[in-house]
Amino acid sequence: MSDPxxxxxxxxxxxxxxxxxxxxxxxxxxxxxxxxxxREFYDSDxxxxxxxxxxxxxxxxxxxxxxxxxxxxxxxxxLIDGAPAVLATGGGAFxxxxxRATLLEKAVCVWLRADLDLLVYRTAGRTTRPLLLAGxxxxxxxxxxxxxxxxxxxxxxxxxxRNEASEITTARVVGAIDAYWQTEVR
Numbered sequence: 001m002s003d004p005x006x007x008x009x010x011x012x013x014x015x016x017x018x019x020x021x022x023x024x025x026x027x028x029x030x031x032x033x034x035x036x037x038x039r040e041f042y043d044s045d046x047x048x049x050x051x052x053x054x055x056x057x058x059x060x061x062x063x064x065x066x067x068x069x070x071x072x073x074x075x076x077x078x079l080i081d082g083a084p085a086v087l088a089t090g091g092g093a094f095x096x097x098x099x100r101a102t103l104l105e106k107a108v109c110v111w112l113r114a115d116l117d118l119l120v121y122r123t124a125g126r127t128t129r130p131l132l133l134a135g136x137x138x139x140x141x142x143x144x145x146x147x148x149x150x151x152x153x154x155x156x157x158x159x160x161x162r163n164e165a166s167e168i169t170t171a172r173v174v175g176a177i178d179a180y181w182q183t184e185v186r
């Protein structure tokens with residue numbers, strides 16, 4: 001960690017939480033940022049599956065979205081209260097007012113913003129996205145953009161994702177977190 005920007009970001013005493021729509025790169029970039037910072041990485045969906053003993057898709061099908069969101073709220077609160085880590089949240093997590101308030105208060109929230117074409121490309125053919133199984137994925141993602149982007153905009157750090165090398169996006173994310181922490185928090 002000889003890079004001074006990486007060292008400063010690694011020293012931030014809060015979890016770094018990625019928010020955004022499915023396909024924007026929260027888990028992929030989150031893992032890379034965690035590795036660069038020497039922090040644990042958590043994916044809230046994987047942690048929910050571990051706690052519930054079933055997949056997100058099964059939870060949605062058997063218990064419904066409200067039950068899923070309740071479990072998500074509890075898992076994210078537990079993870080945020082732990083040691084500073086890197087957390088990739090589910091696409092709908094930040095929509096929940098309680099979860100959003102917890103994340104904004106206790107974490108550094110990073111919105112990975114992506115345009116519709118990129119999201120459609122990255123989610124095409126995936127059967128692990130319950131919300132996209134209910135109709136035309138492009139239409140569903142477009143509707144989600146309209147509903148959720150105003151909420152994601154509450155995140156203090158915004159990084160536009162593109163179809164570029166992961167290393168480039170990761171560097172831009174770490175730089176944006178550093179700029180925010182240096183100018184806004186201190």
